[in-house]
Amino acid sequence: MFKLISVILIVKGVFSLVGCAKLPLNETKFFPNYDNVDYGPEMAGGYLEGDILPDTTRNGLPELKWPGNTVKYVFCGDFTAEQKKSVRQCHRMLSNRTCLRFVETTKSDFGYVCITNEPNGCWSALGYRGTKSQNMNLGPGCLRNVYIICHEFIHALGFSHEHNSYNRDDYVRIRFGNIIDGMKYGFTKRVNSKDCRVHFNKASIMAYGPHAFSKNGFETITPRDGVYTGMGQRRRIPESDFRKINRMYCYNNCTSTLNTKAPKIIKLSS
Numbered sequence: 001m002f003k004l005i006s007v008i009l010i011v012k013g014v015f016s017l018v019g020c021a022k023l024p025l026n027e028t029k030f031f032p033n034y035d036n037v038d039y040g041p042e043m044a045g046g047y048l049e050g051d052i053l054p055d056t057t058r059n060g061l062p063e064l065k066w067p068g069n070t071v072k073y074v075f076c077g078d079f080t081a082e083q084k085k086s087v088r089q090c091h092r093m094l095s096n097r098t099c100l101r102f103v104e105t106t107k108s109d110f111g112y113v114c115i116t117n118e119p120n121g122c123w124s125a126l127g128y129r130g131t132k133s134q135n136m137n138l139g140p141g142c143l144r145n146v147y148i149i150c151h152e153f154i155h156a157l158g159f160s161h162e163h164n165s166y167n168r169d170d171y172v173r174i175r176f177g178n179i180i181d182g183m184k185y186g187f188t189k190r191v192n193s194k195d196c197r198v199h200f201n202k203a204s205i206m207a208y209g210p211h212a213f214s215k216n217g218f219e220t221i222t223p224r225d226g227v228y229t230g231m232g233q234r235r236r237i238p239e240s241d242f243r244k245i246n247r248m249y250c251y252n253n254c255t256s257t258l259n260t261k262a263p264k265i266i267k268l269s270s
Contacts (some may be wrong), residue, residue, distance in 0.1 A: 064127025064158045069249050071156065072105045074133070077117035083143045087115065090149040097242045099250035100157070106132070109217045109224035112154055118265040122148060127158035147234040151205050157245060162200065163221055166193045166257065173222045180215040187213075187220070196247040196254035203230025 075084060091102035105112050113124075122142035125134040134154060140147045163172060166189060174187050201207070202223055209232020210219045223231065230238075248254035263265040 012237070031051055054244075064129075065249060066100075066128045066157065067111070069099050070101045070103055071113050071153070072109060072112035074105055074107055074109075074112050074114055076107075076114040077116075079117055079143075082247065083117070083138075086143055086146050087149055089145050090153060093146070093150060093244070094153065094235065095235065097237075098245045100245070102153075113153075116141065122152050124152040124155040126160065128156075147205055147232050150237060151234065154206060154241070156243070158248065159206055159244065160190065160193070162204040163212075164188060164190050164193065165195060165200055166191050167195065167200055171202060173224060175218070175220050175222060176219050178214050178216055178218045180213045183213045193257075194225065194254050195257050196244045197258050198240050198244045198247065201238055203233055203238055205234065205237050205241055208232055221249055 002157070011111075021236050028070075068209070073087075074085075079087075095099055095102060107114075110132055111128070111130065112133050113136050116135065116137045117139060118137055118138065120137050121139050126135040136152055138149060138152060142152070152208060156254075161175070162168070164187070168189055170176070176184055176187065177189060208221060210221050210228060211217070211218050221231070244254070
């Protein structure tokens with residue numbers, strides 16, 4: 001068991017099982033529990049909200065949909081056959097419940113996800129970028145859980161994290177005083193986000209657990225109803241997540257929210 005580090009180093013790093021530590025060269029040995037992401041490889045990238053390459057982010061981005069509902073990808077890193085199998089398993093899980101298609105292509109193509117496997121966690125660009133290629137990294141720890149792989153591909157589809165949704169204050173309380181200095185921007189509420197008329201779900205595969213980016217071991221995300229079940233889980237894709245994907249891609253119906261009035265910005269104490 002790791003000792004609690006008294007001085008927190010904010011680097012492009014990962015978190016140990018207790019508190020924060022400097023990024024190890026190999027992130028896999030630091031994450032024995034891949035079912036909850038309070039201290040998981042999704043935290044390792046050091047990007048926006050932990051695993052999103054910098055960009056203006058919302059919960060759903062209909063304007064960044066993949067053309068023809070088809071996501072093209074290339075294995076740009078040195079993946080084993082088993083690791084590639086896990087990525088394709090995620091693709092089957094998503095395509096079986098949606099109208100999406102995932103097609104492996106080559107680097108001579110245009111508009112594809114270039115998947116690397118560097119040992120610095122999991123991260124992805126948000127939505128379709130319209131460039132020659134866009135980056136996604138699936139480190140060794142990410143590849144051990146197919147649902148973490150799907151989490152990153154849902155980012156690539158154009159969906160941000162659940163706790164950034166415009167209406168999150170109705171369901172969770174963000175305790176900014178417990179969040180690591182320098183990572184509070186990852187908890188910004190997106191008042192212009194679209195929920196595709198699907199209710200907030202703290203057990204979404206796109207949600208983080210109650211201690212995500214905690215600097216002191218105390219909660220950073222507290223459910224208002226007191227129910228913690230499923231928060232940060234990476235064991236299944238809930239029906240609500242499939243419903244969002246389908247409404248954005250298959251029914252072209254993600255241009256509104258459950259609230260017809262603009263949400264008020266509520267500043268919560270820590």
